[in-house]
Amino acid sequence: MSDTLRVLWTLVPQRAPQPWLHCSHCGDPKPFESSHKFRLNANGKRLDAWLIYHCRACGQTWNRPLLERRPAASVDPQLLAALQQNDPHLARHLAFDIEDLRRRSARIEACGGAKVKKVALGLPTRPAARLEIGFALAVPVSLRLDRLLAAELGLSRKRLHCMQDEGKLVVSPAGARRLKKPPRDGWRLALDLSQEDDRDAIAAAAR
Numbered sequence: 263m264s265d266t267l268r269v270l271w272t273l274v275p276q277r278a279p280q281p282w283l284h285c286s287h288c289g290d291p292k293p294f295e296s297s298h299k300f301r302l303n304a305n306g307k308r309l310d311a312w313l314i315y316h317c318r319a320c321g322q323t324w325n326r327p328l329l330e331r332r333p334a335a336s337v338d339p340q341l342l343a344a345l346q347q348n349d350p351h352l353a354r355h356l357a358f359d360i361e362d363l364r365r366r367s368a369r370i371e372a373c374g375g376a377k378v379k380k381v382a383l384g385l386p387t388r389p390a391a392r393l394e395i396g397f398a399l400a401v402p403v404s405l406r407l408d409r410l411l412a413a414e415l416g417l418s419r420k421r422l423h424c425m426q427d428e429g430k431l432v433v434s435p436a437g438a439r440r441l442k443k444p445p446r447d448g449w450r451l452a453l454d455l456s457q458e459d460d461r462d463a464i465a466a467a468a469r
Contacts, residue, residue: 269380
C-alpha cells in the first residue's frame with residue numbers, strides 16, 4: 263500500500279518579461295512588450311533579424327537584435343523559415359529569454375503569475391502522508407516557489423519555511439534559498455504530511 267501522492271505541475275506564465283528602456287517618444291524609461299513579430303533585413307549575403315517590441319505607453323518600437331550581420335549561409339534553414347513566418351512558438355520562446363533581456367536592460371518587469379496545470383501521476387491507496395511535486399516549465403517564470411506553493415496549497419509562506427527548516431519540505435536538486443527562487447524545469451519537491459492535521463486538504467489542493 264502506498265501513502266504517497268505524486269503530481270506534476272506544469273507552469274504556464276501569462277505574460278513575458280518586459281524590459282524597461284528609454285523611449286524616445288515618451289522621453290523617459292518605459293516598459294516595452296513583445297509584439298511577437300520579427301523583422302528581417304538582408305544586406306548582400308548577410309542577415310539581420312530582430313524581435314519587435316512596443317512601448318506600452320505610446321507604441322514606439324524597439325527592435326531587439328537576434329541576428330547581426332550573420333552570413334546567410336550559416337543560418338539554420340528552419341530558424342530562417344520561422345523568422346520569415348513569424349512563428350508564434352519561436353517568438354514566445356525568445357520573449358521569455360530573460361537572461362538575454364538582462365544584457366540589454368538594467369530593469370526587467372517580471373512576468374507575474376502563471377497558470378498551473380496539475381496532473382496526478384501516482385495516487386495513494388490510503389490517506390496521503392507524503393506529497394511529491396514535479397515541475398515542468400517550457401519557459402522560465404519569475405514567481406517565487408514559496409509564493410507559488412502558498413497560493414496553490416493554501417499554506418502560509420511562514421509555515422512552508424518552517425517545514426523546510428524541520429526537514430519536512432525538501433527541494434531537489436538541493437541548493438540555497440530554493441523557496442525564495444522561481445522553480446525550474448525538472449525541479450522536484452517532497453513534502454512530509456504525516457504529522458499535518460490538514461494533510462487531506464493539502465493533498466486535494468495539490469491535485
